[in-house]
Amino acid sequence: MDLEKAYDKIYRYTYFKLNDQAVAEDIVQETFLRFMEQRGRFNDYEMRYLYTIARNLCIDEFRRVKPEPLPDDYEQRNFYSGKSTEDIVMVREALSHLSVEDQELLLLRHVNKESVGTISNALGISRFALYRRLKAAENELRMRLEVEKNEG
Numbered sequence: 001m002d003l004e005k006a007y008d009k010i011y012r013y014t015y016f017k018l019n020d021q022a023v024a025e026d027i028v029q030e031t032f033l034r035f036m037e038q039r040g041r042f043n044d045y046e047m048r049y050l051y052t053i054a055r056n057l058c059i060d061e062f063r064r065v066k067p068e069p070l071p072d073d074y075e076q077r078n079f080y081s082g083k084s085t086e087d088i089v090m091v092r093e094a095l096s097h098l099s100v101e102d103q104e105l106l107l108l109r110h111v112n113k114e115s116v117g118t119i120s121n122a123l124g125i126s127r128f129a130l131y132r133r134l135k136a137a138e139n140e141l142r143m144r145l146e147v148e149k150n151e152g
Contacts, residue, residue, distance in 0.1 A: 009114070010032075012107065013051065014057075016103070017055070017058040031054045035049065035053055047114065047118045093144075094144035098144070105137050116130055
């Protein structure tokens, strides 16, 4: 993986956590600056370290200030291209019923396509615990989507 792809993944992660484009960009830059000070160069095995730095900076930011709401069409423009409005609304509604932790797991695994090893190291949990939590989050999302589909 090149540095640009890693930057995009860390940006998506911080944006998911903070819901503020400008602050997410600042956090990503700070993440890479801290990373480069410590490691000097990047390789594929360093994603877990980048996620750890980004996560800690996001926590610091949350302690400092409350996030501003996203523009209504942001997710539509960036994450749901090619999907119908009904599908977008259904997925957003189903996701809103999941815990923030489950949403984070699904983002890292399915949107950022991170390996189980990278996620488990970044979150400080075993692979077994991660598989169990990820499976439960996926099942919960499927169940919620089924409820949304039947209500619609």
